[in-house]
Amino acid sequence: MRVVHVSDCFAPRTGGIETQVGDLARHQAAAGHEVHVLTATLGEGGERGGVVDVEDGVHVHRLGARLPFDLPVNPLAGPRLLRDAYTDLRPDVVHVHAGVLSPFAFDGARLAMAAGLPTAVTWHCMLDGVAAPAAHLVARTRWSRPRAALSAVSSAAAERVRELFAGADVAVVPNGIDADRWAPAPASARAEDDGPLRLVATMRLAPRKRAVPLVEVVAAAARRLPPGALHLTVAGDGPLRDALSARVRALGLDDVVELPGRLSRDEVRAAYVDADVFLAPARLEAFGIAALEARTAGLVVLAHTGTGIGEFVTDGLDGFLVADDAEMATAVVLLAQDRALLARMRAHNRAVRPAFAWADVLAAADAEYARAAVLAGPGS
Known part of the structure; x- marks a missing residue:
């Protein structure tokens, strides 16, 4: 054909x-x-x-x-x-x-x-x-x-x-996606309860993807947790990079948020090895390929309801589907505090491969x- x-x-x-x-x-x-x-x-x-x-x-x-x-x-x-x-x-x-x-x-x-x-x-x-x-x-x-x-x-x-x-x-x-390529890497030597909850997001730094509101979500969660409880990596580049960096500084998150720029697929997979949770802040996400890759790699996924991510994330099983940014911040706090819940979700996501x-x-x-x-x- x-x-x-x-x-x-x-x-x-x-x-x-x-x-x-x-x-x-x-x-x-x-x-x-x-x-x-x-x-x-x-x-x-x-x-x-x-x-x-x-x-x-x-x-x-x-x-x-x-x-x-x-x-x-x-x-x-x-x-x-x-x-x-x-x-x-x-x-x-x-x-x-x-x-x-x-x-x-x-x-x-x-x-x-x-x-x-x-x-x-x-x-x-x-x-x-x-x-x-x-x-x-x-x-x-x-x-x-x-x-x-x-x-x-x-x-x-x-x-x-x-x-x-x-x-x-x-x-x-x-x-x-190539499910074999994104299959979970061998479990990290880092224990589930060792160190901060490691959050990651992969996106183009454009308004529709809501990178700036994302760091505000993490700031809201950090205020409810002890110092050093969270670490966020936002991989990507785009027109809002400078605005995002400025917002990180204004919120006092320089020690919490890492902005490595755009990463290759191999570098993204490497970043997922020690990550715990993938954050998808966009409200107009038709599918969410980055979220699917993270879910296939075994990460817990937090996303908004009503998006295409609901095709492969079941609320409370693979992650959480939230109504707004406040609920996303609450879900981050929950996973930071309840490491047993985090471990169960991670174990499920590592064992059960999604479709597509x-x-x-x-x-x-x-x-x-x-x-x-x-x-x-x-x-x-």
Whole structure:
């Protein structure tokens, strides 16, 4: 099968959607498919305008333009380049990966459907605050009954897509991980009750991920515990790095919070060896791949209710799903004080592997491609 993925964002940009589209494409190529990625993200050397790289068997078409801040869009030439790519490649299916604002991806979906190509669209975002008002606009356009297989990366995200498309059939194509790669390392020599409760978070330092509120949560918990009871590592980089550092200093947390910057996957796994708890402060988390990796590595996960993390974390078993930041601070205090509870949760998470292996994800994607072919009609 010739699969063409369309995504505004792709490597070398870093983030959840970039990682997942790249991993999905590589696994499909390894399974024997011919896989292409059409993206508005420039290459490492600024490659753009149709340059094609071949990476791990995947053909990456750089269709972006040189713009300020390297924004992954191409409003002038993008539609023409997409249309030409479809004509040249003649894909069996076009798989579009969408966020809240994805002009390149939506052009890709629009042009694929206009060409009669089987089209699958997966949302990698939560549409809170967008779905209801946008639904009135969608109802007045050709998107009211799209000839595309619609999906999202979690049940929570799919609910918002259904709201946007007036109860349309929206499937779930989850994110995936290499479960063996993230399996728990041999138990650390550090005893569960030895030293501070070791907290970790891995995220892009951007407003939506709520890194600044996270350190405020830890500050609130620290005020209720003896000195030295907590240690937090926030791995990641982004536009809020300076603001986060300033907030750490203002809260007097220099001895509590460590900001190592962006870490490679191998470095993240190493950081999890001695960590106890993964904190996921975002309220609009469509899936939470970093949280799934941490959960697979055996960490207890604290996250907000109503996010995609609820797909693989059961409250009170794998971790805690909290209603707000105050409840997250309380959960941190509980785990710092009740090391027996922490040990039971860690033991469970080390012994019980969550779902979302790549075999499951590939099967879900294949089901959407078959549904897309039916929706496209005869001859597709």
